[in-house]
Amino acid sequence: MEPLKRSSSAEAIRTTQLGIIISIVLIFVKGISGHLGQSYALIADATESGADVISSGLLWIALKYAQRPPDKGHPYGHGKAEPVAAILIGFFLLAAAGWIAYHSVEFIRTPHHIPKKYTLIVLGIVVLTKEFLFRYVYSIGKRLGSQAVIADAYHHRSDAITSIAAFIGISLAIFLGKGYEGLDDWAALIACLFIIYNAFKIIRPAFEEIMDKAPADELVSAISHIASLHIEVKRVEKCFVRKMGLDYYVDMHIEVDGNINVFHAHSVAHQVKDELLASDLYIKDALIHVEPYDL
Known part of the structure; x- marks a missing residue:
């Protein structure tokens, strides 16, 4: 990338x-x-x-x-x-x-x-x-x-x-x-x-x-869609995107199974981040926050 x-x-x-x-x-x-x-x-x-x-x-x-x-x-x-x-x-x-x-x-x-x-x-x-x-x-x-x-x-x-x-x-x-x-x-x-x-x-x-106005809804939806494709991501709760020059910075909240341990949840967050950075959406960095999935 x-x-x-x-x-x-x-x-x-x-x-x-x-x-x-x-x-x-x-x-x-x-x-x-x-x-x-x-x-x-x-x-x-x-x-x-x-x-x-x-x-x-x-x-x-x-x-x-x-x-x-x-x-x-x-x-x-x-x-x-x-x-x-x-x-x-x-x-x-x-x-x-x-x-x-x-x-x-x-x-x-x-x-x-x-x-x-x-x-x-x-x-x-x-x-x-x-x-x-x-x-x-x-x-x-x-x-x-x-x-x-x-x-x-x-x-x-x-x-x-x-x-x-x-x-x-x-x-x-x-x-x-x-x-x-x-x-x-x-x-x-x-x-x-x-x-x-x-x-x-x-x-x-x-x-x-x-003023960090949110980019087009299509871009935000595309970023959320990439994260949601991960098998252990139950739901993308929040996705905030801001533009910095030619690149984008992402702040995202994902929900995962609340019964998994912290190390596993941390690993899922890193995998989602890597997938976002590897996309063709000009994402420079992503901050992924993990929350337990509420049935």
Whole structure:
């Protein structure tokens, strides 16, 4: 089980590194194209990609820190660094939305030329790239159960949204002509609302994880089912599960025959624990409490 967990963390880190590399490339592509193509929305979009790099770098650090083994000060490990990173990424999104909104209003009030047509090609490529990256990172995050990786995916989606808004605004500005130069800035301003929505969509589940909210009922039922399969377990009385990074910690009460001795009951508890740790449910540790079965 342990090698699987290490490979999962490594996969999350590789996904983050891919996002950083692509975002850095897009910063230069959008920034240069926006400057030469006279599109303030595209320049703002480049800044949003810069926020992507910062948030992905933060996630990279958090995932590395979360891999540290338990120590005296942190007996349950350092997995909580992962949802903390997700919350910080959410706040980065809010900050990016505020920055884009502020400068969009500033650009709307500043007379400027209609953006060049080739900026639409750049934005089309950016949208396709970021949407692909969102889907890829999101699928990894869902499979690993990582709120921070999912948060990073939504950061890529927010970048795609601002690019779509800029594409629509520039298209309208080019089509309608003089007097409508600021439509790409209005589009960027509207896109901020979607970015803010995604930010809160990230922050809420990460905060719930920090507060040790119970995972999905399906997972708890699957864990209880594994324990109940043991021939000497009469009933699973309680099963509490909490998430710590990419792993789960289980507190369980099982009922066994009250006539068996303490050594036998202790052995049953250890067998149940071993079976849980050997499962594919990413269980890091399990505390099994034994109680006598009441007919």
